[in-house]
Amino acid sequence: MVSRMKNVSQSQHQVALFSGIASLARSYALRLLLGVCALLSVSVHAAQVEATVSKNIVAVNEVFQLVIAIDSNVNPNSLDLSALEDNFTYGRPSVSSNNSYTNGTLSSSTQWRIAIAAKKVGNITIPSFRIGATASEPIELQVLKSANATTSNEPNIKLSSSLDKPSLYVGESAQLTVRILIAEQLDQAALIAPEAEGIDIVQQGEDKQAERILNGRRYIEITRQYQLTPFESGDIVLKGAQFKTSIVKGSRGFGSTLSVPFEKQAENITLTVKPKPKNYQGLWLPTADLQLEQTWQPSSTTARVGDPITRTLTLSIKNVAQSSMPNLNIDYPRSVRVYSEKPIYSQDNGYTRMVIKQVIIPREVGSLALPPLAVNWWNTQSNQQQTTRVEGLAIDVKEGDLSNSVQLPILNDPSVQTTNDTARPVEVKTVKDAGVWPWLTAIVTSLWLLTTGFWLKARQRNLTQVPSPQHAGHTRNATPTTNEQVFAHLLAAVKANQPIQVQSYYQQWQRSDFQASYIAQVDNEINAMMKAHYSTDSHTWDNQALIKLLEKANKQRHQASTQSALAPLIPSDSNKKQ
Structure with missing residues (x-):
């Protein structure tokens, strides 16, 4: 009996235990369900998107703030702003995320701040923005003109242009000055040049930048100049220069900046272009002022053969393009x-200046008249033709004086006496008597051999007297008198790379016996030598080609002299018959 009662008591205890466990499970399940419901309610609340603006009544291009927020942590790229492009300009969004715990509750948010500006006047709607499954409400705006707005939003940028003369001749140039005054923060500015049919427009130099204060406001002034040169006559409309940029706005407390596009064009200018007068003679050169100057170095009225004379010409023309400068x-x-x-x-200072240097080398003794220079031009101030002139120079050219003081006489000077060192052809008389002819031949041959021997000795003596390039400066009294001596001096000067000496000796060298093609080759080499020493792009000159040409001439000359000396000793067939 007692055992049965114990079993019943144990069963009741087990039932009560299971009942308590079930009740506890139901309690935890209910709490879990309530927690899940709370989380779901928080999640539903975080999905709400809200859009607000800093003002509802704005002016065209006035920058104001648009804020879009969602109560959740989302990807910053979740917001698509492309719906604003039709009616608004906007800057790069400033994005912020926030997480906070309040009374044991977790809350999150993501916010976008954007600077925007309306493009046109009227009632404009900011569209709704969808993020995930929810979207914001659209916002109605009233957009007014800048003049009707409470504050003016016209960008503080001033553009102007001025032309130094409204009337020109064809080919005459004028200066157009464009000025920009800027008191705004800009992004990527560009100035487009003026345009016109029948006018060449070229920018002159670099832009000039300075600071100016107008009515207490600080400006940055940018100045650019253009040169206008018309090539057609008539009334030509010059389209004003155009300034394009983007103005940076919205940086004061907006959290983002906005680049508002801005364009402004200078006023058009009508240019009157007059044609060339029919009675004008010469090269057409219209200008308000033309100046021509020259200098001589040395300025002496005497010179020697081979001495360089430098003539420097300076031509300055007002309001003329470089491409229009005359030759x-x-x-x-x-x-x-x-x-x-x-x-x-x-x-x-408005003038185009051209400087030319010329090296002039006299080649002959006597009076030398270096010519003057005259430039015809049309004076656009007095509307008449003028001529500006510089005088030439009369020079008395004397015998050559080398840079190392070696005197170079001119062979055709009557005061220079030639010697008998050069072998001359032996005069041969024709004898009709055949019996006497062999004796005469033997006599003439003997005489020729003696003459040839004397000539060879004299030539050898002359060649030994020719100064070497190293000692040329110390042979003041070694004056060449024969063509062979002149040639020897010429060859020595070439080897010593003395251009003035080469020029002087070459003018004295008698070269009429040589072919024209050969002389042309020598001329080209000497010209190359002179340019290498006197032109602006001077460089080292290689004298080997000229040395080979002269040595070739020397060899040909010896062969020709030998043949000319032997030819009279050989009787012709007609003489034999006689």
Whole structure:
């Protein structure tokens, strides 16, 4: 009995235990369900998207703030702003995320701040923005003109242009000055040049930048100049220069900046272009002022053969493009060699300046008249033709004086007496008597042999007296008198790389017995030598080619002299018959 009661008591205890466990499980399940519901309610609340603006009434291009927020941590790239592009300009968003615990509750948020500006006047709607499954409400805006707004939003940028003269001749140049005053923060600015049909427009120099204060406001002033050169006559409309940029706005407390596009164009200008007068003679050169100057170095009225004379010409023309500068062609006499340097151009105070240097080397003794230079031009101030002129120079050219003081006489000077060192052809008389002819031949042959021997000895003596390049400067009294001596001095000067000596000796060398093609080769080499020493792009000259040409001439000359001496000793067939 007692055992049965114990079993019943144990069963009741087990039932009560299971009942308590079940009740505890139901309690935890209920709490878990409530927690899940709470989390679901938080999740549902975080999915809400909200859009707000800093003001509802704005002016065109006035920058204001748009804020879009969602109560959740989401990817910053989840927001698509492309719906604003039709009616608004906007900057790069400033994104922030926040997590916080309040009374044991976790809350999260993501926020985008954007600077925007309306493009046009009227009632404009900011569209809704969808993030995930939810979207914001659209916002209605009233956009006014800047003049009706409470504050002016016109960008503080001023653009102007000025032309130094509204009337020009064809080919005459004018200066157009464009100025920009800027008191805004800009991004990527560009100035587009003015345009016109029938006018060449070229920017002059670099932009100039300075600071100016107007009505207490600080400005950055940018100045650019253009040169206008019309090539057609008539009334031509010049389209004003155009300034394009983006103005940076919205940086004061907005959290983002906005680049608002801005364009402004200078006023158009009508240009009157007059044609060339029909009675004008010469190269057409219209300008308000033309100046031509020259210098001589040395300025003496006497010179020697081979001495270089430098003539420097400076031509300055007002309001003329470099491409319109004339070529200064001077017809020098054939008794000089002229080596001209390349012109050097520069710009100064509205003038285009051209400087030309010429090296003039006299080749002959006597009076030398270096020609003047005259430039015809049209004075646009007085509307008449003018001529600006520089005088030439009269020079008395004397016998050559080398740079190392070796005197170089001219062979055709009557005061120079030639010696009998050069072998002359033996005069042969024709004898009709055949019996006497063999005796005469023997006598003439003997005489020729004696003459040839004396000539060879004299030639050897002359060659030993020719100064070497190393000692040329110490042989003041070694004056060449024969063509062979001149040739020997010429060859020595070439080997010593003395251009002035080469030029002087070459003019004295009698070279009429040589072929024209050979003389042309020698001329080219000597010209190359002179340019290498006197042109602007001077360089080291290789004398080997000229030395080979001269040595070839020396060999041909010996062969020719031998043949000319033997020829009279050989009787012709007609003489034999006689």
